[in-house]
Amino acid sequence: MTLDRPKKKNPQIRTRVPTLPPGARSRAALGMAVMAAQGKFALQHCDECGAVQYPPREACAACLSSALSWKGTEPYGKLLAETRIQASPDPYFRERLPWRMGSVRLEAGPVVLAHLVGVGRGDRVKMELRLDRAGQGVMVARPVERSEDMEDDPVLRAMGTHPKHRRILISDATQPVARPLIDALMAAGADHVFAGIPEMWRRPPGMAAVEGLENVSLVPLDVTDQQGLKDAASEIGGKVDILINTARHIRPGGVMGHDTTAARDEMEVNALGLMRLAQAFGPAMAGRTADGVNASAALITILSAHALSPDPAFGAFNASQAAARSVVQTLRAEFAGAGLRVMAVYTGPTDDEWHQPLPPPKVAPKALARAIVEGLQLGHEEVFCGDVARDLAERWQQNPALLEREITGGGA
Template identity: 70%
Template sequence: MTGKLAPPRKKNPQLRQRVPTLPPQARSRAALGLTAAAARGAFELQHCAECGTVQYPPRDACAACLSVDLLWRATARDGQIIAETRIHASPDSYYRERLPWRAGLVRLAAGPTVLAHLHGEVGRGDRVRMDLKLDKAGQGVMIALPQQRTPDMADDDVLRTLTAHPKHRRVLITDLRAPVTRPLIEALLKAGAAHVFVGEAESWRRGSDHASIAGLDKVSVLPLDVTDATSLKKLAAEIGGKTDILINTARHVRPGGVLGADTVFAREEFETNALGLMRLAQAFGPAMAGRTADGVNSAVAFVNILSVHALSADPHYGAFSASQAAALSISQTLRAEFRASGLRMINVFSGPTDDEWHQPLPPPKVAPKALASCVVEALCEGLEDAFCGDVAKDLEERWRRDPKVLERELQGGGA
């Protein structure tokens, strides 16, 4: 059984500090299919359309019949460890800092034998459940997990390096007034977060949940305005070196298309939803990127909550959809810039949320508590893209199938 993860000791600045390094990241184009599946929490392998053979490692032609018609499909996760080894020496700088490291061969029920990292609770001969995770280099790797979840399974050293679990980490949530903030605080603390910082803009305004949130144990409310670079720089100077996970909940929503839209509201949407994300990254990103190898409470993730209409616009929320598409593009750029440090950029795509600006829309809508659960699950699983709610999952599936067809459907040109 995995032992409980102990809280980190106070850091001694006189001791040697671990510098962020990355595991080997070279991959073939075919192998990036593993990365794409891991990013959204799927377990997929190539299946030959001609003879049905499941492929591993990923390749350009079937190992059995040489067909090039290989399709990525969901694959059974069951397997059995047939060999294991413990690596005690490595020329690679990433693994040299983390030895010994266990790896093994797993024969999948689907057919192929795969090379995988091993969870501490499994060994040779064990039946296991396979999973695809993103490593620090952002590439898909396999890990063999116990078939049944155990109480402290997430505390395993190897699994923790492949996720962004909030246990013993300090989290910054950017907007106290967002409906998701209170349930998100509760979910993070339940998951073991050490402390939650909550940003509040224009604290003089009435109607916020300031008093009850500020009174919570392990929670601090601090001034933060994503539209004010000075506010962000000041707060980053105070807690930037303590922030392990940043969750951007700030957003500005107004219904309406583009032709008749008030550009003042549209400008506010872009200032908050797109440029606000950019300012947050500029203020907190460098300090977080420098602490990705900082032990138990290392910096691990930058989370942005987006509307699923960042993928394909909702004409009834035209300017808002455009600001979400801009934010998605910014987050993809940030993902590339954070790559060298191993800091994970997570996008949580939500369907219409249960708030005042989506009142005219019929159900199903995403409740704040459900959205909070999706965010924490994305952290615990180490995802890059998570989709929350029935609408978001449906639109993602249709978008993957054919973006142009989805565009026409959203414009009223299809069922």
């Protein structure tokens, strides 16, 4: 069923207090959340006998080996049985009943318990790992062929961050990614976009590209102005369902030859700016995560992939990105109790004036916008945009020290 646009909320009706599904997990089971955050379907595989494990465990169920690794797994299976839950002692599910669950035999071997979306007993299904509102990885069984309105299903809407019918704030609409991002959000069904303009009185470059667009409101917003952010939040903070931080200050140069004034500006915008945005808009968003169809859903920021391991050619900028990444991780912990998703979009060198001397591949604004919207549609927590970002992330996960040597040339 297509999700209809919600009616304007009656201000006399109370806002529902956010609740979360049960969040207690073993250390092994937390691996499912790590995979779900990146949009991967992976399960534990025994390194000794090859048996696929479910649920996650500390030792192989077949040979008792403790050598278990998370690996990509075939996501297909058959729905063996289903049930519709009509009553629950848990407050989260009690507010969202009825809720469909089922058991699926994976073609990889194990039988798993899954949330059901548009499938019935006996169907061949495709499995996905999704993050629920508690930030934990859960199994979802859906049809093999994705339908246009599948994300409108109440199960996925409850745990997701899809922009459909939501109001979105873009912190700096003068950045190259802003116009493609607005177009992509509107195509995905966003209700309204608030486009932040720093120093609007100066009519900065890039403002003309978003001015006059339908369902787009320009608002004065400067992430370095704490009082200005508070004023903006007092006006539109209660309407913002998704906040996308696009503000960015970048200058090439390492640490020894970099002007500390420029480095301070990078920290002010890239790291402290994110903190100010979260402080200004976060409390209102955290209080509205259970507020119906257009409940608040996510806070997103764009980071350089070199936040993981810095490139000496942009050393000071990458230091600000590493600081911003640390802010993101802290915000995830602070907003976890409200179920507000905090997403980081890592990108390789972008196609802009500050990366002009670098050779391809570079990330085009449209590609970055598409990655952000796809991440929102699927409820991811970490998105890697572009070949450089994906390659850096893979090598960093394998061996951070080796990646540092590769980037710096081994200190030679």
